[in-house]
Amino acid sequence: MPIAESITYQQLGHETLLMQWSGHIDEEILKSILQVMSALEDNPIRGVKEWNSTYNSLAIHFDAHKISFPELRLKLEDFRSKESAQVIARKWTLPVLYDPSVGIDLEAFCLHKNLSINELISLHTTPTYRIFFIGFLPGFMYLGGLDPSLHLPRKADPDRSIPPGSVAIGGAQTGIYPVESPGGWHVIGNSPLSYFDPTLEKPCFIQPGDEIVFSSVSPSRFEEIKELALKNEFNLKPELING
Amino acid sequence: MGRLIIQKPGLFTSIQDEGRYGFRRYGVPVSGAMDQQSAGLANLLVNNGPEEGVMEITMHGPEIQLEADGLLAITGADLSPGLDGHPIPMNTPVFFEKGQRLTCGRPRYGIRAYLAVHGGLKSPKVLASRSQYYPVTATKRLHMGDTIALKNYKNATKPHASVKVDTTHFSTEQLEVYVGPELTLLSKKEQSLLFEERFTIGTNNRMGYQLQPDADLSNNLSIITAPVIPGTVQLTPSGKLIVLMRDGQVTGGYPRVAQLSRESINRLAQKTNGETIEFSLLKS
Numbered sequence: 001m002p003i004a005e006s007i008t009y010q011q012l013g014h015e016t017l018l019m020q021w022s023g024h025i026d027e028e029i030l031k032s033i034l035q036v037m038s039a040l041e042d043n044p045i046r047g048v049k050e051w052n053s054t055y056n057s058l059a060i061h062f063d064a065h066k067i068s069f070p071e072l073r074l075k076l077e078d079f080r081s082k083e084s085a086q087v088i089a090r091k092w093t094l095p096v097l098y099d100p101s102v103g104i105d106l107e108a109f110c111l112h113k114n115l116s117i118n119e120l121i122s123l124h125t126t127p128t129y130r131i132f133f134i135g136f137l138p139g140f141m142y143l144g145g146l147d148p149s150l151h152l153p154r155k156a157d158p159d160r161s162i163p164p165g166s167v168a169i170g171g172a173q174t175g176i177y178p179v180e181s182p183g184g185w186h187v188i189g190n191s192p193l194s195y196f197d198p199t200l201e202k203p204c205f206i207q208p209g210d211e212i213v214f215s216s217v218s219p220s221r222f223e224e225i226k227e228l229a230l231k232n233e234f235n236l237k238p239e240l241i242n243g
Numbered sequence: 244m245g246r247l248i249i250q251k252p253g254l255f256t257s258i259q260d261e262g263r264y265g266f267r268r269y270g271v272p273v274s275g276a277m278d279q280q281s282a283g284l285a286n287l288l289v290n291n292g293p294e295e296g297v298m299e300i301t302m303h304g305p306e307i308q309l310e311a312d313g314l315l316a317i318t319g320a321d322l323s324p325g326l327d328g329h330p331i332p333m334n335t336p337v338f339f340e341k342g343q344r345l346t347c348g349r350p351r352y353g354i355r356a357y358l359a360v361h362g363g364l365k366s367p368k369v370l371a372s373r374s375q376y377y378p379v380t381a382t383k384r385l386h387m388g389d390t391i392a393l394k395n396y397k398n399a400t401k402p403h404a405s406v407k408v409d410t411t412h413f414s415t416e417q418l419e420v421y422v423g424p425e426l427t428l429l430s431k432k433e434q435s436l437l438f439e440e441r442f443t444i445g446t447n448n449r450m451g452y453q454l455q456p457d458a459d460l461s462n463n464l465s466i467i468t469a470p471v472i473p474g475t476v477q478l479t480p481s482g483k484l485i486v487l488m489r490d491g492q493v494t495g496g497y498p499r500v501a502q503l504s505r506e507s508i509n510r511l512a513q514k515t516n517g518e519t520i521e522f523s524l525l526k527s
Contacts, residue, residue: 010424011421012423012424012470012472012475012499012502013421013472013474013475013502013503013504013505014504014505016470016472018424018470020424020469023466023467024467025467049264049265050264050265050266050267050268051267051268052267052268052470052493052494053268053470054467054468054469054470054494055467055468056467056469057469057470058470059267059470059472061264061267061472133468133494134268134269134270135270135468135492135493135494136270136468136492136493136494137270137492138266138269138270138271138378138379139269139270140270142468142494179377179378180378196269196270196378198369198370198378198379198380199369202269203266203269203271203370204269204270207268208268
């Protein structure tokens with residue numbers, strides 16, 4: 001399997017091992033990373049504290065008193081050589097209000113792209129996006145699959161404050177700001193769910209490997225969902241799919 | 244149970260501990276005390292376990308009303324601490340009584356001081372840690388009127404520990420680093436510049452320190468977003484470096500040219516704008 005040959009193992013600082021696949025964005029690489037993470041989850045290694053991933057890399061953080069870099073590397077190579085279980089992913093349908101009242105850049109974006117708001121909604125809601133990883137901010141998902149006609153470089157002057165739930169486009173990426181934050185992406189709408197809840201042991205309901213579709217909702221439905229979500233009464237159920 | 248009350252918050256005062264581990268996969272930074280060495284010493288001096296929360300005090304310190312009896316220690320930067328106006332020694336356990344007021348004055352060396360109290364500062368834990376970081380904790384720092392629960396120790400035993408702190412921790416301009424994953428993207432000339440140049444500290448905070456070189460390191464390099472950790476040195480297109488610190492994001496798209504040793508992160512945490520540093524390369 002070609003992917004296996006191009007994995008490197010490096011140490012970053014005292015207690016982090018970096019597994020790096022080849023340097024591009026690819027669903028096959030994501031699958032490979034998900035399999036290693038799944039193996040780590042199912043076969044706890046003494047001394048491994050936690051791990052996090054990006055497009056083509058997996059960082060494994062360990063306690064150097066309990067395991068060494070070479071020992072950890074051997075265990076990881078062992079995981080890679082074994083047949084691994086199919087990773088089950090979930091598909092979430094996320095409600096979004098695409099409206100200038102919540103999408104401060106929506107009209108400017110459409111003007112720039114020579115699209116009507118409805119055309120933009122269609123282009124943004126048609127694809128099934130893949131969650132590659134969470135990073136940059138608590139709960140911020142990196143999604144693959146944005147229609148190229150919606151690519152737009154991020155703002156030269158980032159906004160001081162983007163409200164939580166903001167659905168935005170920056171460069172070739174789209175995502176949701178889970179919390180209020182400065183940012184340079186173009187805000188085209190808002191999703192009323194809680195994408196990061198620090199009172200929960202698992203503060204994000206989504207995870208790498210999951211699929212996302214955006215679904216356009218009316219302003220009244222948006223308010224309804226928002227109310228329910230605030231009371232923890234909006235039950236979003238995913239569809240189960242084979243990763 | 245006693246408590247302390249923040250009468251004046253100071254420049255940037257927060258509760259920190261060893262860090263928040265286990266949540267990086269959700270984009271949650273590790274946080275924790277910027278100078279882990281000094282924070283650890285503070286806990287040690289008051290007979291606390293290393294996991295206890297301490298107060299991290301930045302440059303202009305707070306005014307704190309102590310509504311309990313107990314034992315405290317202040318380590319890290321010397322910000323001229325005093326109890327009821329009387330100077331108290333650094334790096335030494337000190338008894339305090341209910342009703343006393345802790346204040347800080349003129350900074351003498353360093354930037355960040357650590358206040359530990361015997362029994363620990365019992366602020367709430369969120370996602371397994373007391374380290375303040377918004378949006379995990381409600382606020383990123385302490386404000387006027389905030390109270391923190393303390394245990395009351397009428398007859399605390401004063402530990403015999405008396406520590407002589409190595410002041411090079413604060414004065415050295417050398418930061419030891421390891422090679423970073425993308426160092427080899429730089430030309431040989433640029434690599435040697437990195438390890439010979441002086442860098443001036445610019446904007447800095449708990450998320451990261453900007454370093455400005457004298458030489459021109461501007462470039463067109465970029466990488467697809469990769470994992471980063473506290474101490475990772477990123478090279479930006481303008482040639483400025485960013486050293487990620489405790490609240491730094493867990494992923495980043497700039498080349499990772501070097502990685503600070505743990506000791507170097509602690510030392511950098513005691514520096515501020517205008518100061519200069521140099522990297523010295525460690526063989527890993």
